[in-house]
Amino acid sequence: MRPSVAPDSAAERGELEAFAGDVEYYLTLTPRQLPSRYFYDALGSALFEAICQLPWYRVTRAERRLLARHGRAILTRVQPLSTFVELGPGSGEKMAALIQSGRSRQGPLTVHLVDVSAAALDLAHRTLSALEDAEIVLHEATYEVGLTQIAAERQRAGRTLTLFLGSNIGNFDPPGADAFLHHIRAALTAGDALLVGTDLVKPAHELQIAYDDPLGVTAAFNRNLLVRINRELGADFDIDAFRHRALWNAAESRMEMHLVSARRQRVRVPASSLEVGFDVGESIWTESSYKYQPQHVVGALERAGFRFADQWIDETDGFALTLAEAM
Ligand code: TRP
Numbered sequence: 593m594r595p596s597v598a599p600d601s602a603a604e605r606g607e608l609e610a611f612a613g614d615v616e617y618y619l620t621l622t623p624r625q626l627p628s629r630y631f632y633d634a635l636g637s638a639l640f641e642a643i644c645q646l647p648w649y650r651v652t653r654a655e656r657r658l659l660a661r662h663g664r665a666i667l668t669r670v671q672p673l674s675t676f677v678e679l680g681p682g683s684g685e686k687m688a689a690l691i692q693s694g695r696s697r698q699g700p701l702t703v704h705l706v707d708v709s710a711a712a713l714d715l716a717h718r719t720l721s722a723l724e725d726a727e728i729v730l731h732e733a734t735y736e737v738g739l740t741q742i743a744a745e746r747q748r749a750g751r752t753l754t755l756f757l758g759s760n761i762g763n764f765d766p767p768g769a770d771a772f773l774h775h776i777r778a779a780l781t782a783g784d785a786l787l788v789g790t791d792l793v794k795p796a797h798e799l800q801i802a803y804d805d806p807l808g809v810t811a812a813f814n815r816n817l818l819v820r821i822n823r824e825l826g827a828d829f830d831i832d833a834f835r836h837r838a839l840w841n842a843a844e845s846r847m848e849m850h851l852v853s854a855r856r857q858r859v860r861v862p863a864s865s866l867e868v869g870f871d872v873g874e875s876i877w878t879e880s881s882y883k884y885q886p887q888h889v890v891g892a893l894e895r896a897g898f899r900f901a902d903q904w905i906d907e908t909d910g911f912a913l914t915l916a917e918a919m
Contacts, residue, residue: 612825616864626817628763628879632709633820639813641683646809648801651759654909655789659686662904663693666915669901670785674750677704677742679735680760684716691723701726702748706738739779752780757789762882773896780918786898792910793883796840803838803847811836814849814878825863833857846882850875889914
């Protein structure tokens, strides 16, 4: 059987094959999993933007406050700056706010945006196109591929500031985070800078409601992954038969997001040549969101070949921005 929507370009066909292959691989692991990067189709990106406005999800607001308050100090530390890179720019508003807070900058800027989601890139591009004297370069790619492209294209003198915000780093497990920071370091030159935003460990009930909100927006965001698999891979997930579950794993210092089967059922995923049985209560683990202690962010950066420069903490919402320099 063919996927229900025919791809109209070789690139899209390649992406669909990668998606089908990932679903086949991860859904048959024990415990069953799905990679979180597939959350961000057009609807998923819109739902995530809505999550960022929920009163219970404070990551985005806390980070924006820190950037507004300390943006100038951040940029002053890394002058002369000619290039900005953002991995996962979302709406592009944080990057815009940061660049605008350093109004005194001189000379042209290059801004590279890397995201697997065309919808996110499109939105960020629109937000940032208002900036004067800035060339925006879009990389619809994984972070790794995007970083490699940027390193190869590099031409301007001056330093590069890479932003990895929104506690995105928390979606890697600790070895994955270390490997990814090494990867970023390898794409930079000594003196370049990295700004990382991390959500901090906080009381369990605050974390719980941030990832399982009373309006059900986070549940919709999580379950939309199954909607996407049905649409793009021709699967027959009964969306109503999977419940969103968020739980705080204190031993691992992470929130875990799951989709839990409400009944015994079989699901077919034709494009992945897959048929999977679910018991009642059996779950698909879709994402982890690790929560950090401020000094652990510094440790991870130092292990990856960065020198600590500064750290700004929002005590109200428990969030840290950490600036480091490539050694
Ligand atoms: N990077 C975000 C985070 O870990 C993504 C996110 C927010 C998320 N809410 C979610 C992922 C719910 C899965 C389910 O905070």
